[in-house]
Amino acid sequence: MADTLQTAPDFSGWSCPLPLRDHPVVVMGHGGGGALSAELVRHLFLPAYGGEQLEGLGDSAQLTLGGARLAFSTDSYVVRPLFFPGGSIGDLAVNGTVNDLAMSGAVPAYLSCAFVLEEGTELATVGAVAQAVGAAARAAGVTVATGDTKVVDAGHGDGVYLTTAGIGLIPDGVDIRPQRARPGDVIMVSGPIGQHGIAIMSVREGLEFGAEVTSDTAALGSLVQAMLAVTPELHVLRDPTRGGLAASLNEIAAASGTGVVLEDRAVPVPEAVANACAFLGLDPLYVANEGRLVAFVPREHAEAVLAAMRAHPDGRGTVIVGECVADHPGVVVARTGLGGTRIVDLPLGEQLPRIC
Amino acid sequence: MADTLQTAPDFSGWSCPLPLRDHPVVVMGHGGGGALSAELVRHLFLPAYGGEQLEGLGDSAQLTLGGARLAFSTDSYVVRPLFFPGGSIGDLAVNGTVNDLAMSGAVPAYLSCAFVLEEGTELATVGAVAQAVGAAARAAGVTVATGDTKVVDAGHGDGVYLTTAGIGLIPDGVDIRPQRARPGDVIMVSGPIGQHGIAIMSVREGLEFGAEVTSDTAALGSLVQAMLAVTPELHVLRDPTRGGLAASLNEIAAASGTGVVLEDRAVPVPEAVANACAFLGLDPLYVANEGRLVAFVPREHAEAVLAAMRAHPDGRGTVIVGECVADHPGVVVARTGLGGTRIVDLPLGEQLPRIC
Structure with missing residues (x-):
């Protein structure tokens, strides 16, 4: 195929980000929705055909x-x-x-x-x-x-x-976009996290973690319309798929230039998911979901939106998990149960390849 | 995976068309844009999620x-x-x-x-x-x-x-759809056929056919707008990709319930494509194109549309190749140079797999 590749553009001067500089081939993590995926988009796809819409980097x-x-x-x-x-x-x-x-x-x-x-x-x-x-x-x-x-x-x-x-x-x-997160926004998650990734893992590897974990896959259009019926003033919505809640919050923090504070104890992790993560050495914040959303809601509408979500079959498990702050712009921090804080990074790749 | 397939619907009563009745697995021809592809759509996809748009079976x-x-x-x-x-x-x-x-x-x-x-x-x-x-x-x-x-x-x-x-x-x-072909319509092709399929074949198999054949891949949006500037009354447009001109004409004849008469000698086949087809035992009518269109144009607008196409860089090679008739509805017939006729069938699969 070398001959027919002569028409290919010269990529020798092209900035190939670490850790791939010395080994510029596709690795599984490029499809993981984390830092490697982001590098591929920023350094390869956007220069080739980026425009206003693509650079918005929203879910759509x-x-x-x-x-x-x-x-x-x-x-x-x-x-x-x-x-x-x-x-x-x-x-x-x-x-x-x-x-x-x-x-x-x-x-x-x-x-x-x-x-x-x-x-x-x-x-x-x-x-x-x-x-x-x-x-x-x-x-x-x-x-x-x-x-x-x-x-x-x-x-x-x-x-x-x-x-x-x-x-x-x-x-x-x-007008709902990652760029619209504002300090003061209340951050909610529409239900327990980590089920999809663990369900795939359990069936693929033949593991059992006490109770069976089933994927949370569901369509969220109806839930979103119920939230918009309360107020059109929602700032950000995101479904935390590949890379989990951690990747979604990092993307929103980066796009909006705000900080995110997550209350570790408030994040809803089902016991079977927690057990599986402990056993496998995974962090539930990084495990994929396919039927959950994270919402950044102006504080004055938070209570009414929370009530509307809990009244909807796809949002019954909604909880407030944190807030958007002016401090540490672009950085996601989790407050631990003991009163300390830790930084929640964008994952490099995906802990579990090919989960969607 | 047998266990996890328990949730799959029962397909035992499902009509699996010949020749696959005794061997119901995917074969290359299911992706070829011919009769096998059509069977898959009709018997598998349409029953699962067909609706008004999908059943239109247009290119879009x-x-x-x-x-x-x-x-x-x-x-x-x-x-x-x-x-x-x-x-x-x-x-x-x-x-x-x-x-x-x-x-x-x-x-x-x-x-x-x-x-x-x-x-x-x-x-x-x-x-x-x-x-x-x-x-x-x-x-x-x-x-x-x-x-x-x-x-x-x-x-x-x-x-x-x-x-x-x-x-x-x-x-x-x-309102341009395959269903709108009418007896009397003049059928035009926007340039020489068969180049894409033969270009792929030559590089894949390392064959040479005298002159190098290059793919005709091109975007046709501008040509179509030039045609619509003459009249919005175009009946059918189709790009004859997989399955070639033969597949496109058969689909249009079937969708509209009209007959198609093709003048064999009028079909523009470049010499290198003709040589390659003779060598390989292929019929150029069935070879894929990626930068050509076939148009069914009401007779009263044919001359003006032809002129507009020939004046456009992507339609310089436009020729009239046949007409739409009331006889033999759903059937495509070619008039040979000797005055005889032959039926041009829908191909079963694709002569050259994975050409697009």
Whole structure:
């Protein structure tokens, strides 16, 4: 292939960030949603085709077309195994993209659905994934409007890879972006964290942690609309998927130039997740979720938004976990039970590869 | 994985079309854009999540959101090799989705871009693909607004898979769909056919066919707008990618319930493509194109549309290749040089796997 690569641009003068400077190949952590992913975006994708929307780095792009304010988002799904306790790659592919749209306050409307199938995969497996896509789309109230199928040779895939993109309509008066976090904002999480990552880990590695942990995968569009019915003045929404709550809070702190203080004891970690994390040496703050959101809410609306979230089936477990401050801009700090503080860094990669 | 598949729906009563009834696994032809692809859509995807837009089976979905008429489309790209004479996977991923939007008459506006990278791929290769995406997007006048990156283990991918989705705005008064073909329509092709498929084949297999054949990959949004400036009354547009001109004409004949008559001698096949096809035993009508369109134009506008196409850099080679008739509905027939006719079938799969 060397000959045909002659047309490729010269990357020799290109700034390849540590730790890859001496070994510039793709590593698993580039797909982990942490610092390595961020470096790839900043040093490779943005210089190639970055623009205003892409540089916003929200869960979805916000744009105006034909007078309509739209949210637009995409994610590829390469989770292993394809089916796991509480869901499947089909559920993730719908809910993940629906949630990215909802995190801008949009009402998710239409999805695209593109399959890359591996030669030799049973059609019954493909059918089961497609049925899961259909059921999840109906539950989320979105329409699969367009699709594509490609097939790769046996040994060049992993059964099913699935890429969805989605479009939603952003209501008038709503402006929800990571940049809008303000000191004084109250930070809430819509339920227990860490379930999705641990569910994948348990089935993949054949581990048991007392009670079975099931994925929290769910579509959050309806919960977000219930929150917006209280006030359109929500500042930031984010679904803490790859990289967990820690990555989401770091991204918001960096984008807004504010500090985040997290109350360690307030973060809701189910006992089975805590046990699994202790056993595996993981920090639940870094474990992926697929049906939770973190919200930055102006203090004057916090009580009413909290009540509305708790009244919604997808937000019954909502708790306040911290606040946004003017100190230590860009840095996330956790207050420990003993009154000390520790810095919560952006993870380098993902503790568990291929969890979505 | 058997245990976790318990939640999968029962597919035992499910109609699995021949030739797969006794061997229901994914074969390369399911990704080929021919009869096998159509069976997968009809029997597997549409029952799972089909709706009005998906069942339209155009190159893109047409929908209304916030008062705006939008086209929405997606395609995954798994072409091998990543770089080939005349282009790369990055060019295809932009131009392919832009063209799908343009085939509804839409002005392409925004793209999403999702990478599935294989662990161990050189970052310089990823960078070169990203640069190609950026250059193609600028040439097509579209903005990459959102993206995603996932990484799969070495041996479970093929360097780079790329999925784009796109949104475009459909002008008022434009209604271009496969269903709108009418007897009397004049059928035009915007230039020589077969170049993309043969270019891929030649570099993959190390074959030479006299002159080098380069891919025709190009964005056709500007050409379509030039055609619409003549009349908004275009009936059908289609870019004959996988399955070639034969697949596109068969899909249009089936969707509209009309017949298609193709003049064999009028179909523009470059000499190098003809030689390669003769050597390889391929029919140029079935070879993929990535920068051509086929148009069904009402007879009264044919002359003016032809002139406008020939005046445009991407349509200089436009020729009339046939007409739409009331006879033999759903069937495509070619008139041979000797005055006979032959049926041009929908291909079963794709002659050349993984050409896009």
